[in-house]
Amino acid sequence: MVGLLAALTGCGGEAAPHWAVEHGTVDVASASIDGYQVWEFFGRKWNRKRSDKQHICSLVQDLSGTLVSDLDGCQGCVATYRVQVSELESDCASGVADEPDYGGVRYLAVGDVPTEQRDLDPYPGRTLGWYLSWDGQVSEFMGFAWQEDVGTADDPHVQGWSPGERYILDPVYAWQL
Numbered sequence: 001m002v003g004l005l006a007a008l009t010g011c012g013g014e015a016a017p018h019w020a021v022e023h024g025t026v027d028v029a030s031a032s033i034d035g036y037q038v039w040e041f042f043g044r045k046w047n048r049k050r051s052d053k054q055h056i057c058s059l060v061q062d063l064s065g066t067l068v069s070d071l072d073g074c075q076g077c078v079a080t081y082r083v084q085v086s087e088l089e090s091d092c093a094s095g096v097a098d099e100p101d102y103g104g105v106r107y108l109a110v111g112d113v114p115t116e117q118r119d120l121d122p123y124p125g126r127t128l129g130w131y132l133s134w135d136g137q138v139s140e141f142m143g144f145a146w147q148e149d150v151g152t153a154d155d156p157h158v159q160g161w162s163p164g165e166r167y168i169l170d171p172v173y174a175w176q177l
Contacts, residue, residue, distance in 0.1 A: 015043045016056075016096075017041035017043065017056050017057075017177055018043055018044040018176065018177055019041070019043075019046050019054075019175065019176060019177065020039055020040070020041050020042075020102075020174065020177055021040045021171050021173075021174045021175075022037060022038070022039050022040075022142065022171055022175075023037070023038055023040075023143070023169055024036050024037035024038055024063060024168075025148065025168055026063065026108075026166070026167050027165075027166050027167075028079075028161060028162065028163050028166075028167065029163055031067040032065060032066050032067065033063070033064065033065045033081050033083075033108070034063070034064045034065075035062075036060060036061065037061050037105070038058055038059070038061070039058065039059040039102050040058045041055075041056045041057050041058070041059075041092065041097065041177075042054045042055055043056055046174075047176075057090065057092035057093070057097070058090065058092070059087065059090040059102060060087075060088045060089050061088060061102075061103060062085070062086045062087075062088050063083055063084075063085055063108070065081030065084065065108055066082055067079060067080070067081055068082045068107070070109065071107055071136070071137065071138060071139045072137065072138045072139065073109075073131060073133070073139040073140055073141075074109040074110075074129075074139045076111040076112030077109050077110070077111040078111055078161045079161050080108070080109040080110075081107065081108050081109070082106065082107055083105060083106060083108050085104075085105055086103070087103065104134050105132050105133070106133055106135070106136050107132065107133035107139060108130065108131070108132055109130070109131040109132075109133070109139045110128050110129070110130055110131070110145055110167075111128065111131065113128065113129040113141075114129060117129070117141065117172060120144075120172060122144060122146070122170065123144075123146050123151065126147075126150050126159060127144045127146045128145045128146070128160070128167075129141050129142075129143070129145065130144070130145040142169070143169060143170050143171040143173070144169075144170045144172065145161075145168065145169050145170070146167060146168055146170075147162075147167055148165070148167065148168055
């Protein structure tokens with residue numbers, strides 16, 4: 001929870017958001033996941049330098065899901081979960097994070113990193129792609145998933161999607177609002 005609270009610091013004032021970035025962590029069990037997704041909102045100039053000075057606010061959500069059949073769009077899918085999202089906390093002004101899309105994710109899937117994104121892969125050979133679906137029909141690639149301890153002294157050197165592990169969900173995209 002300390003990491004979540006740190007994500008909520010540095011509110012940049014009451015400016016209207018122009019960019020949104022989604023990231024998270026999930027703990028994997030044999031047929032379910034539990035974790036958090038965080039939406040961070042930034043001002044208009046953020047895309048130029050990606051400066052924390054443009055951070056406006058954050059929305060932290062609880063994410064839990066159960067294993068289901070795979071959806072279209074997930075390349076080399078190894079697991080798909082029907083998820084429920086609920087708000088935990090936010091430091092956003094009223095109306096900033098109220099868009100239904102922020103809590104409207106219905107499926108999270110994990111599979112291969114698409115070929116066109118492999119040059120951005122932070123841990124080649126150790127990362128997976130994470131995909132989201134809002135409609136329950138087609139999933140879209142969102143970014144990279146890797147075990148929390150990859151690259152540290154505690155690295156378990158386990159590859160793939162493994163029960164008992166915590167995974168970081170790192171975005172490839174920022175949404176222009």
